[in-house]
Amino acid sequence: MKGVILADKLYKRLIESENPPEDIQLALNLINSLNLDLDILDYEKITVTLDNEEEGKFYYDGELRDLPDFAISIALSHRDDYNLQAAKRMFETKGCKYINSVQTTQIAKDKLYSLQLIKEAIPEIKIPKTMLINQFTTPEMIVDYIGLPCVVKIMDGLQGKGVTLAKDKKELETILTMLFAAENNNQYIAQEAIMTSKGRDLRIAIANNELIYSFVRSSGGNDFRSNTHVNGRIEDYEPSEELLDLSFRVAEAINLPYGSIDYLFGENDEEFYLCEVNTFPGFSKLLKAIAENDEETIRIFKELPQKLLK
Incomplete structure (x- = not known):
């Protein structure tokens, strides 16, 4: 069974280096032990195409290749890069099994939307009180709805990054001021701290x-x-x-x-x-x-x- 891993150029260089980080080396050792026909591709070198001809092919680094049976992406620093999303969708629509699907990945990284969908499907499930916050959200609004202490986190953060605990109103005011003083397109939520x-x-x-x-x-x-x-x-x-x-x-x-x-x-x-x-x-x-x-x-x-x- 043929598969591909989509990686960014930094991760691909780490994989191909003489001394990759420990976790990468262990993952490679495990993959090698599975005897899978698996290629690691720099997603930026994939040319996304759509036509009426042969659908079982794709271009990588200017070369026409056979479509793999499955594909995954791993350790990507630019998860929202449009070229990456387009490449993943191309594999899916050409009949390649993508783990996980583009739609599922997009839902999961949106912490608010994923909780909304799950709560709708499973009303009895317990979730922390959650509020989308923006430049119009005041500390008083958060304290009134969620209480203190509370957690402020970036919507699509990973590995515990972008998560802050506000123990009192003063800390919350400082956090909000810092978040919205920075010019970026990040979205943030405040959540009940389950102490x-x-x-x-x-x-x-x-x-x-x-x-x-x-x-x-x-x-x-x-x-x-x-x-x-x-x-x-x-x-x-x-x-x-x-x-x-x-x-x-x-x-x-x-x-x-x-x-x-x-x-x-x-x-x-x-x-x-x-x-x-x-x-x-x-x-x-x-x-x-x-x-x-x-x-x-x-x-x-x-x-x-x-x-x-x-």
Whole structure:
């Protein structure tokens, strides 16, 4: 089975370097062990075409190639680049299986819209109070609707970046002033801070309605965020059947065949708040499994392509 990975030129250079970063090297080792026919392409060198002729081909770096059976994108610093989006749509409309679809990826990176769709599909699911904020939003409006402390985050942020905790009104005023003093096109939301989950959250990774793995991420009290990219630690977690079923329904609501659903902890072990969904759960679990020689988890990762492409 033929596949391609769309990457930006920086990531492609890292992959092809003599000493790539540890997480990239481990991912490459895993990919190589799968015996997949897989190419890594610089998406900027893909020529997007549309015509009435042969649809099973595409141009890369001026060369006509056969269309792959599947495609994915990874570690892209310019997720909204139109050329990238056009290339992904071309693969999809030519009959290539794209993981995840362009539409699903766009929904997931919009933290507000994804929560709206999921809440509509699953009315009983708990979510933090959320408000879209702009230059007309006052601290008083946020405090009145959400309360304090509250979280202010960029709409499509990754890895815990662009997330700030406002503990009081003065901090909130400072954050809003800084956000809207900068001239950019970013969108921001304010959310209820679920303090029972401070520095801790739960990630459930799924593939085609099957549990791949689940773990609790914890900052150890050093940060209100739990992401491994801010030095968070992970510990295996066994979700209940009810929570697992809820996660599958969340994935179905936004047509997510592969990804992770992140939850915040409520007042007890059976109360969870949906935090967000991700179309690429990352390598933290795989890195831990390799470091601990966890053969079962490594096997699960090796079986992922078959689960996703069946």
